Amino acid sequence: MASPPCKMTAQLAFKAGGDVFHRIFTINPQHLVRAAPTKILGCNIRHGSFQTVGSVIEWIYYLDGKQRTCLQLIESVDEEKRRVAFKFITGDLLQRYKNFVLAFQVETRAEKDYIIWTVDYELLDAALPHPISVLKFVIELTVEIEAHIFG
Template sequence: MASLPCKLIAQIAFKPGGDVFHYIVANKPQHLTKATPGFIQACDLHQGNYGTNGSVIQWKYTVDGKAQTARQVLQDIDKEKKQIAYKMLEGDLTELYKNMLITIHVETKGGADFVTWTIDYELLNAENPHPISLLNFFIQFTTNLEAHFFGP
């Protein structure tokens, strides 16, 4: 049985500015371990350069108190649109989902900057849960990153 493509989207206001968020996530993701250690414990470059299409990054992160890993390739980096996509290659999430693509887009609306997280995926098994906890992780991560830069 073929699985259906699924999509989850969350949008969060980001006070320190969309340029800051995009620059850090695209070009300096290794700094996220210092800014949000409760969420991301490691960000290791395995191929290429940070901020470059085709580069491969290995993450160690914690979702719902559980340590996880993900190996992703960077693609669709667009500095003008402030967008970046991570295609899942290996890791805990590949045990539940196939063809997972995580896209981060920053835009300004009415003078405020917003970070939009989009998870495109297919369930490997119909009984597998949708990645709601991963989407919540991204929301909490963005909020904590904002607090790191902007203060409480």
């Protein structure tokens, strides 16, 4: 039996600038191959463009020690809130989860930028594990991007 909708979030201070982070994902996500080579192996547009809702991106990445591939639909882009949501439409994760959406938002509070990652999902079977490794992945990805920016 499937689980009810679930949500996990993580928040990280990002000293390299939230606008920089947002631009990498919306304008130039291919740069992630250089910024986080231990996580991202490839990023290709399959349909549309990187900034456009409804576009499809292919990601080649490492998760849980394995190389994986997925297609993500850009579900929403909110430039004002600096928020982007990606819905998984193919890939290994959909063998365990349905309606899997990964989103980030940049928030500025007290002159500090924070990256807030959200994972919305449903387990296909309530006995399956929650996607904690995905949340760990995006936390580590964020840290690697910041380290790359600071050189």
